[in-house]
Amino acid sequence: MTDLKISEGRCQFCHRVASDVPRLIAGDSAFICSDCVESCSALLNPKEGVAEDGPLAEYHLFERLARHFAPLRPQELIATSRTYPLRQQADLQMALDDIFGERRIPENFVGIHQQYRHEVLGFSKVLEQGRGAVEAAPAQYEEVDIGRGETVRCLKNGLWLMRDGGEAFAVLLAQHHDYGSSGDTNIEIMAAPGEHGAALCTRVFDALELRLSKGSCYRGRVLSLERQDQYSGHAPRIFVHELETVSRGDVILPEATLAAVERNVLGFAGQRQALRALGLSTQKGLLFHGTPGTGKTHCIRYVAGRLPDHTTLLITAEGAGLLPQYMALARLLQPALVVIEDADLIARDRSERADACDEVMLNRLLNEMDGLRERADVFFILTTNRPETLEPALASRPGRIDQTIEFPLPNGDLRKRLIALYAKTLPVPAALVEELARRTDGASPAFIKELLRRIAQHHLEVAQGGDVAHDTAEAALHEMLFSGGALNARLLGGAVPEAPN
Numbered sequence: 001m002t003d004l005k006i007s008e009g010r011c012q013f014c015h016r017v018a019s020d021v022p023r024l025i026a027g028d029s030a031f032i033c034s035d036c037v038e039s040c041s042a043l044l045n046p047k048e049g050v051a052e053d054g055p056l057a058e059y060h061l062f063e064r065l066a067r068h069f070a071p072l073r074p075q076e077l078i079a080t081s082r083t084y085p086l087r088q089q090a091d092l093q094m095a096l097d098d099i100f101g102e103r104r105i106p107e108n109f110v111g112i113h114q115q116y117r118h119e120v121l122g123f124s125k126v127l128e129q130g131r132g133a134v135e136a137a138p139a140q141y142e143e144v145d146i147g148r149g150e151t152v153r154c155l156k157n158g159l160w161l162m163r164d165g166g167e168a169f170a171v172l173l174a175q176h177h178d179y180g181s182s183g184d185t186n187i188e189i190m191a192a193p194g195e196h197g198a199a200l201c202t203r204v205f206d207a208l209e210l211r212l213s214k215g216s217c218y219r220g221r222v223l224s225l226e227r228q229d230q231y232s233g234h235a236p237r238i239f240v241h242e243l244e245t246v247s248r249g250d251v252i253l254p255e256a257t258l259a260a261v262e263r264n265v266l267g268f269a270g271q272r273q274a275l276r277a278l279g280l281s282t283q284k285g286l287l288f289h290g291t292p293g294t295g296k297t298h299c300i301r302y303v304a305g306r307l308p309d310h311t312t313l314l315i316t317a318e319g320a321g322l323l324p325q326y327m328a329l330a331r332l333l334q335p336a337l338v339v340i341e342d343a344d345l346i347a348r349d350r351s352e353r354a355d356a357c358d359e360v361m362l363n364r365l366l367n368e369m370d371g372l373r374e375r376a377d378v379f380f381i382l383t384t385n386r387p388e389t390l391e392p393a394l395a396s397r398p399g400r401i402d403q404t405i406e407f408p409l410p411n412g413d414l415r416k417r418l419i420a421l422y423a424k425t426l427p428v429p430a431a432l433v434e435e436l437a438r439r440t441d442g443a444s445p446a447f448i449k450e451l452l453r454r455i456a457q458h459h460l461e462v463a464q465g466g467d468v469a470h471d472t473a474e475a476a477l478h479e480m481l482f483s484g485g486a487l488n489a490r491l492l493g494g495a496v497p498e499a500p501n
Contacts, residue, residue: 012129039135061126062160064110064210065190068161069168072192080122080201081188085325086175087225088212090144090152091183095211096173097317099204103139110331111139112157114174121157121174124192132448147240162202169193171204193206196306217366219333222304222312225322238329241314246302252417252445253295257405264403265303265379269310269335272377285369285380285400287343287385290407293446296383296390299407300339310379312337317345323364340365343382369400373411409444413438417432419444422452427467435470439477451480 009024010017011033021033039059043433044247049379065074084092103109114121126134140156160171169191176184191197223242251258266284268275272282288296304312311333313326330336367378382401384390410418415437419428428436440448454476459468 006485007499032155039437056187060129060131061110061112061136062129064106064136064159064161065123065127065170066172071194072168074123074127076193077190078193078197079188079190080198081122081186082208083176084187084212086184087325087329089154090146090185090238090341091212091216091218092185092208092225092253092433093144093152093154094217095208095214096155096171098211099207100162100171100348103158103160105139106136109139109162111137112159112174113137114157120176120186121172122186122188123170123172126159126172127275130383141239144237146240147221150217152217167196167200168206169197169200195307216333219311222314223329224314224316225325225329243301243304244306247297248302250421251295251299251302252414252421253299254408254414257407258299260403261299261303264405265381266306269307270333280378283380284378285402286382286383286406287387287390287401287404288383289404290385291409291444293444294407294409295445296407297341298445300381300383304337307335307337310335310337312339312368315340317342320345320365323368326416328369330378331376335379337379337381340380340382342384342402344384344386366400373383402431410448412441415443415448417442418448419452422449426452426456428452428455428473429467432468432470433471436473436477448479451476454480 009026009031011021011024012030013032013036014021016035021035023034025032025034025037039420042059046491097103100108105111112121112126121134128134139158141153142156143151145151146156155172155173157172159173162169162171170190172186172190174186176186176189187205187208189201191200191334204304218238218387222243224241226237226239226240236330248258253261264284269282276282288446304310311330313330313336315326315338318409319326320416330338330355353406380400387404416433419436423433436451440451442449455473458472458476462469463474
């Protein structure tokens with residue numbers, strides 16, 4: 001008798017290695033895995049009461065397809081496919097469920113055992129017979145977060161066996177995985193040859209497109225695209241941000257600045273329908289500029305909260321390589337608010353560029369904002385701390401940037417409002433508020449916010465009750481301005497005063 005033992009190697013039946021199977025058994029000159037042993041056992045000893053030619057004995061998908069399409073042979077049918085980016089996975093799953101209804105296993109749906117995920121799984125592969133035949137398997141799912149505490153349970157692959165009237169058709173869903181990264185989702189429809197089959201495929205894909213464009217679960221949310229560890233140009237997932245609600249009273253800006261923001265964003269959004277009726281563009285570009293920490297991002301959060309029907313897309317310099325995917329998403333989910341933070345990092349003056357890749361990113365941004373493609377209900381809001389470094393073709397050309405809005409450092413009255421806002425429930429006496437407002441002349445809102453947190457920390461350390469003492473506030477201010485040196489003050493957005501005598 002052959003001496004059997006658990007070992008390392010590759011199964012001679014399914015060609016999987018030891019790490020891919022529960023057990024790999026070595027004989028005198030070959031290996032077989034435990035999965036193949038069980039399959040052989042099931043073929044040799046079918047369960048009692050189940051006919052060998054019944055549906056439960058059809059372990060391979062080519063057998064199920066042959067029965068579903070009989071008397072036509074699957075090889076005589078036509079197949080049409082479309083590829084969808086993985087970022088649409090949740091929307092695609094909801095659209096498929098809406099079109100095809102309840103999945104009943106094994107009546108009209110079956111999961112797939114996909115042996116090698118880097119291979120594109122299509123009907124040509126599913127119809128293969130012999131050693132590499134694709135087997136039925138339990139359906140595999142993954143939970144995709146769509147924000148607000150909600151998830152969508154998405155299939156990783158599956159086969160629908162459907163009928164349209166008396167005509168059979170099949171739909172195959174499979175994810176394609178590149179080595180070391182996630183890829184796209186492929187949908188393939190197989191139907192009878194001829195006009196009816198072609199029309200059926202078109203009708204199903206049109207229904208999918210309609211639901212993807214009109215019924216996205218991401219519409220009206222704040223999104224960014226996740227990047228992979230290895231750069232491959234893919235945008236595998238959508239990340240949903242839960243931003244803190246910002247009221248108008250929490251936006252401490254000069255009234256003229258805030259009014260300009262509201263007129264050019266909120267007012268413009270309310271007039272879009274009338275502007276479109278006049279034949280005017282409904283795309284608008286704005287540039288928020290000012291020293292660091294003056295409230296540009298804070299104001300964007302306020303604006304996004306006032307536009308609940310708009311989908312907000314957050315693009316950082318790190319995500320600039322995914323700009324085409326962001327723009328496709330903005331047009332799909334319009335009306336949209338596209339925010340490009342620190343725009344000077346990807347749109348600085350051409351004369352300062354030495355990298356061809358940077359030039360490509362700049363040109364993509366210019367083309368999108370210039371409206372070379374279809375006009376859409378899209379706001380572009382770019383932020384920068386250094387407007388003088390921006391490419392003139394972006395900053396000095398109407399149609400790309402329609403309005404620039406400066407965010408200045410706060411004056412004395414605004415600093416008092418900021419101190420009251422950031423103190424929250426911290427008991428700061430009115431006289432101390434006045435003194436802090438005077439002492440922080442030239443400081444940014446970000447500096448004042450951190451100062452109030454430091455004061456709270458010092459106040460808790462001395463463990464005294466009642467109002468914040470003058471000495472406590474002085475200790476926090478000294479730590480920020482003098483103990484850390486000039487660099488610390490600049491990093492925190494504060495003016496650097498002369499050291500006290």
